[in-house]
Amino acid sequence: MSGGDTEAGGSEFERRTRALLVQSADELPGAVRSRLTQARHAALATRSLRSPSVTRRWMPLGAAVAAVLALLIVYVPHGRSPLESPVPGAGLEDIELLTDTDAMPLNGDQDVDYDFYEWAAAEAAGAAGPAVGS
Numbered sequence: 001m002s003g004g005d006t007e008a009g010g011s012e013f014e015r016r017t018r019a020l021l022v023q024s025a026d027e028l029p030g031a032v033r034s035r036l037t038q039a040r041h042a043a044l045a046t047r048s049l050r051s052p053s054v055t056r057r058w059m060p061l062g063a064a065v066a067a068v069l070a071l072l073i074v075y076v077p078h079g080r081s082p083l084e085s086p087v088p089g090a091g092l093e094d095i096e097l098l099t100d101t102d103a104m105p106l107n108g109d110q111d112v113d114y115d116f117y118e119w120a121a122a123e124a125a126g127a128a129g130p131a132v133g134s
Helices: 008-026 030-075 090-099 114-125
Strands: none
Touching: none
8 A cells, every 4th residue: 555545544554564564673683683684785786786687698699689680681592592693604604715726816926917907907097008918
């Protein structure tokens, strides 16, 4: 019952109960009262320390859940596999280009038709050069 209760029986009950508790506490020996006070303060300190530790206990779990969700978002296939190449067969085409023996040599050791390149450069510049090979 609260102190603002207007019932006569309720407030009388509270007053008698309070008086009995105070009287019984005053009759306790000093050593017992001291131990009870210490136990009360220890319980209150434990209670105040417990609430932050609950959040500390849940923080690693929350971080682990966030990491798992991030991995699922990245690695769950969305229409195609994440390991699938966007250009299928690109590696094989590269190997074919490297191993093609009929391709134009780009080093100076091979026979290069320099006349063709001179003629192509002259045509690009707009000068009509002599026709080579005709």
